[in-house]
Amino acid sequence: MSDSPQDGTEEGPERLYVITSGRSSASNGLDLVTLIVARTVPTAGMQPEHAAILSLCQAPLSVAEISAHIGLPVSVVSVLISDLLDEQQVLTRPPVPPADLPDLSLIEKVIHGLQKL
Amino acid sequence: MAFKSSELAEPPNEERLPHTASAAVKVVIVGGFGVGKTTMVGSVSEIRPLTTEETMTQAGAGIDDRAGVEHKTATTVAMDFGRISISDELVLYLFGTPGQQRFWFLWNGLFEGALGAVVLVDTRRLEDSFDVMGRLEESGVPFVVAVNSFAGAPDHTLQELRSALDLPSDVPLMSCDARHRDSSRDVLISLMHYLHSLVATEPS
């Protein structure tokens, strides 16, 4: 059930370096559960990874899910999403709570949702 | 898997979130090897559990005890996760940490912003839980403890386990069966009630 998607060739560091043009994902503010939504559709000539993210995010999808579906590490996917953010091709819906304690109404909503399961 | 857009695994339509989804929260499930983390994620998730990964870079010396390795080593760590839609707007993600405890706290952004954690415990290997509970306390991540009962495990009362685990009386401790959806859901509900009590008593 928890098999890694990596069953063929390994993603070598060099290849990941090329996909991100050598940039790192340090502090771009994306969380594993930040929801990403496309504002556009993929166009011909786009870097394929960017196109793939846009087509995945026609409905909201978390950074973690994008990483899982594309089969690239979270840090690499974060850089690619940052590119799309810079070009205003995607929107983010940041996770709550940002840092501090969650508020009571949020917790109550989660309890209510879980009770319906 | 080498990336090719033609191979892209699109989420099935029924796994798409509604366009109204606007906020997400996360909970992390931790515990020793084989304690049922992946099972718990799978039993409550509304999507087939997925695996994401991160590449960790760390100094090799003192971490891997292979003699002479002092350069930085990159390790790929995989993480299982699942999803529960709480409402049309709110989504809960559950992350099941991989077995190698030393990596969990290196994964930037795994515990940051998490609502809390579930510590899964196998009574045959209580000692596996001490380290992780200590690390969660240090990181300020609230947690509840759920005891999975495996065949052949010694029969302890929760009270005995609480003292064996040296668990403060306010931290919820319960038994569960991670294979069952209702049981896993109840553990999550206990975590939320606990968080609620922490927030409600927080001096403001």
Ligand SMILES: Nc1nc2c(ncn2[C@@H]2O[C@H](COP(=O)(O)OP(=O)(O)OP(=O)(O)O)[C@@H](O)[C@H]2O)c(=O)[nH]1
């Ligand atoms: N009896 C019993 N068996 C369980 C329970 N939860 C999980 N198992 C079984 O224990 C085995 C290991 O479960 P996993 O969910 O793979 O454990 P894990 O914590 O993800 O393991 P690692 O990722 O390898 O650390 C599986 O065969 C499960 O079916 C439980 O609550 N009770």
Ligand SMILES: [Mg+2]
């Ligand atoms: Mg597992």
